[in-house]
Amino acid sequence: MDELTLDEALEELVSAEDFLDYFGIEYDPSVVQVNRLHILQRYHNYIAKSVLPELESARRLVYITTLQQAYQDFVISDALTEKVFKVFHMHEPQTKFVPLSSITLNKQDAA
Secondary structure: OOOOOHHHHHHHOOOHHHHHHHOOOOOOHHHHHHHHHHHHHHHHHHHHHOOOOOOHHHHHHHHHHHHHHHHHHHHHOOHHHHOOOHHHHOOOOOOOOOOHHHOOOOHHHHO
């Protein structure tokens, strides 16, 4: 993949291990095996919040830094604590805002 541009190489990567290997990040296979989807989703979330420079070498550094951060999140924590996917939030208390105006009767509307 050395002859490919960064964007072309990224399109070829399919697993968390592929990304970690491509960017030369050392990892514990047992951590990745249990958390691969969580790591990739967290990586995606970090990239989405990042400002990506146009210069390929600078963009590569952002990708490496965010992937290292995503991996480390699951080295020091776990999927239940990190709650990367929506399914982990489904049973949490939900709060909804209902404005008072939507449940009160307006005198003008009643006439």
